[in-house]
Amino acid sequence: MLGERRLQVLRAIVQDYVGTEEPVGSKALTERHNLGVSPATVRNDMAALEDEGFIAQPHTSAGRIPTDKGYRLFVDKLAGVKPMTAPERRAIQNFLEGAVDLDDVVARTVRLLAQLTRQVAVVQYPSLTRSTVRHVELLALSPARLMLVLITDTGRVEQRMVDCPAPFGEASLADLRARLNSRVAGRRFSDVPSLVEDLPEAFEAEDRGTVSTVLSTLLETLVEENEERLMIGGTANLTRFGHDFPLVIRPVLEALEEQVVLLKLLGEAKDPGVTVRIGHENAHEGLNSTSVVSVGYGSGGEALAKLGVVGPTRMDYPGTMGAVRAVARYVGQILAES
Amino acid sequence: MLGERRLQVLRAIVQDYVGTEEPVGSKALTERHNLGVSPATVRNDMAALEDEGFIAQPHTSAGRIPTDKGYRLFVDKLAGVKPMTAPERRAIQNFLEGAVDLDDVVARTVRLLAQLTRQVAVVQYPSLTRSTVRHVELLALSPARLMLVLITDTGRVEQRMVDCPAPFGEASLADLRARLNSRVAGRRFSDVPSLVEDLPEAFEAEDRGTVSTVLSTLLETLVEENEERLMIGGTANLTRFGHDFPLVIRPVLEALEEQVVLLKLLGEAKDPGVTVRIGHENAHEGLNSTSVVSVGYGSGGEALAKLGVVGPTRMDYPGTMGAVRAVARYVGQILAES
C-alpha cells in the first residue's frame, strides 16, 4: 500500500521529468516541491516506489524516471484533465469555423490538435456506417458505366465506378435513383443492406442485373475495411521526442504510415471519455515508447469516429487530455451544423 | 575547362558517395573504378574539381563530397535516367490497377513512389481547373440549403454547402441543375466562369439571388488556392537521411507539413520532363539539404498535376528519376481509363 506522501512524490517526479526531460533526484525534488520532508525521506519513498515498479533508474547513480506503470497511476489517480482556458476555446472555435467542407474540417482539426498539444495528431473521418445517408446519386457516364456517389449527413462523400452488365436507360436510372433515395435517405448506413435487398425485384428483368451490380457496389463501399479513413499531421513534433530519438522515431513514423495500425490503435479505445494508452499498453511494437491519447467525437450522442494524438510517454497528460477533449467537442459541433 | 577524365572522376565520386555515404578519397576511387591512373593523378583532378566548386572537403584530411553544383553537373551531363526493369513496370501497374477511386489512386501512388525510391513521396491531386467537368449535382438539404457537388473526369469530387438567400423550389432546382450541366458538362473547368455568367437571367426574379449564390460558390471552388490538394507519404524514409539527421530532419518535416510550400515547390518546375532541383536550388530554406525530383502527369498530353519525391541531395538520381517518370506514366494511364 502506498501512503499519501509517496503518491505526492510520484506526482512530483512525473511533473519534473515531463518538464525537464531528465531523471529527477531526491534533492531536486525537495527543492522544487515543498513536500515538507528531507531528501533522505524522499529517497526511502523512491526506493519503495521503485520496488513497486512505478519508477526506475536508467543506471545506478542517476535520478529516477517514471515507468509506464507510474504514468498509468499518475493518469488514473494523481492528475485530472486540465480544461482549456477561455481564450484557447475561442481560438479552437474560430479556427474550425472557417472550414469549407469535410476534408477541410478534418485537415484543420489535425493542424489544431498538433499545434495545441505539440504532438502528432490523428483524426479519423466520420464513420460511414455510423452516419446517416443524406443522398445517393447515380450518374450515367456512358450507357453501361455509372458513377455511384454517397453523401453522408456529416458531409463525407464517397464515389465508386460501376460497370453495368447491360446498357441502362435514362428512365431506369432515374427510377432506381428515386427508389434508392426514398428508401435510404435519412437512414443510417448500417441499415442500408436490409433496406435495399429486395430492390431488384421492382425492376424489369433486363435491368435487374445492373441494379444488383449497383447495390453490391454500394454494399462493398460500406464494408468496414474501406470505410475508415484518417489524416495525420504534426509529425515535425516527433523531433522533440528526446535525445535518443533517431532510434525511436523510425518505428513511430513507420507505424504512422500504416493506416491499419493507427485505425486499430484508435479502435481499441472503448472508453466513452478520453482514453490514454501508455507505452507498452499499445499493442503495436513500434509505439512502445509512445502514449496515445484519444477520444470519440460525433455530432450527436454517439461517437462517429475517433481523434487523438501520439506522443512520447513523457508527455503532459492533463494538458493533452484537455486539448483532445476540447477539440473533439468543437468538431462535433461543427459537424452537427453542416 | 574540364577534361574527360575529370568528369569521370566526378561521376565516380558521386556514385561512391551516394553508395557509401562517406567522403571518398583518391585511393578508394582508383581501387573501385578502373580509371587507369594513379591516386596522385586523381588527387590533382580532385583539386581542380574543388577549385571549380564541384566537390568539397568536410574538413582537411577527409575525402571529398559533391557539392550541389557537382550534383547538378552529374544530373545534367554525366548520368541519364535509369529505366525501370520489366518486372518493376509490371509491379507498378498491378499495384495501381486495384484502386477503387481517386483518393485510392493517389494514396497508392504515394505508397508506390515511396517504396520504389525509398524517399518521401508527394502527389498532387489532378488540378480542378485543368480537368473537364463530368457532372455538377445540386441537392436540396433543406428549403434554403443546397449542396453543390462537382465531379471531374478524373474522378475528383468537391462539395460545398450553399446557403440560399431565399427558399428554392424543387422545380427551380431541377431546372438549374439541367441548365448548368448542359452548359458545362464535358467542358474544362477553366471555361466554366464564362459559360455560366448569364445564367441567372434565365430565371424568375425571385430565384435569381439563389442562382447567383450557387454560381459564386461554384466559382470560388475553382479559385487556384482552393483547388490544389496533395498527399505525402514515406516520411519514415527520412530516417535514412544521414548521421547528422536530427538537425536536418526537423525543417524538412516542417516544410512537408506546409502544403503551400510543397505546392510552390512542385509548381516551380516548368520543364515538361522530369525536373530535378538540388539543395539550394530549392527556394525554401528548410529544404536546402534536399533534392526534389518531380514530373507532371496527366491522362492526355497535358499535365494535370505533379508528383515527385523529396530526398537527401545524396540520392540515386538516375534511379529516382526513372521511378518518378515511370509512376507518372502509369498514373496517367489509370486516370485516363476511369
Place this chain on the structure above:
DNA sequence: TCTGGCACTCGCGTGCGAAGAGTGCCAGAA
C-alpha cells in the same frame, strides 16, 4: 517514522597519445 551523515557507485567530460586516412607538393619519368 523521519533525519543527517557518510561511503559508494557510476556516468560524463576532459586531456592526451597513437593510429589512420587523406591531402598537397615536389621531383623525376614518360
Place this chain on the structure above:
DNA sequence: TTCTGGCACTCTTCGCACGCGAGTGCCAGA
C-alpha cells in the same frame, strides 16, 4: 606537358585514464 611515386603534414577518431559530481543506500540517532 602530363602522370607518378614519395614524403611530410594535417586532422579526425578512438581508446584510456582520471577526476568530478550527482545521486543512491544504509545506518544510527532523534
